Amino acid sequence: MTGVGKIEELERNSGAPVELRVVADADQLPVVRAVAETLAVLGDFTLDDIADIKLVVDEVCSELIAGAVEGAELSCSFVVGDAGMRITTTSVVHTGRVPRSDSFGWHVLHTLTDSISLSASSVDDGSAVVVDAVKRRSNL
Structure with missing residues (x-):
């Protein structure tokens, strides 16, 4: 858990x-x-970057939640640095529900981020999915 020192x-x-x-x-x-x-x-x-970050998180998490297996956990890791923010989101989804890179939502994610990648690996319950997105600061 993040304490005051981490903030x-x-x-x-x-x-x-x-x-x-x-x-x-x-x-x-x-x-x-x-x-x-x-x-x-x-x-x-910037306000525009903040809006983009919220949209990215919303789209990625919505996709993973929609396909999640029963009782799955959604994990989001945020790293804020001088250049921008890296957001890594993971969950376990049903095998046929891995987000597709040719979907409209994925196209939107490419537009909102500076880089985005998706990886999936088989696990007992379905597919473990990791989405890694980077949003650079536009005010640099």
């Missing part, structure tokens, strides 16, 4: 990671969005 480090853009783990359920989406927004504000991103 102060984030305010200095030290690159201290923050990890949030919630049940992969749509009811948790506002919490994940709020954490991403708070970190972007503390990281002194």
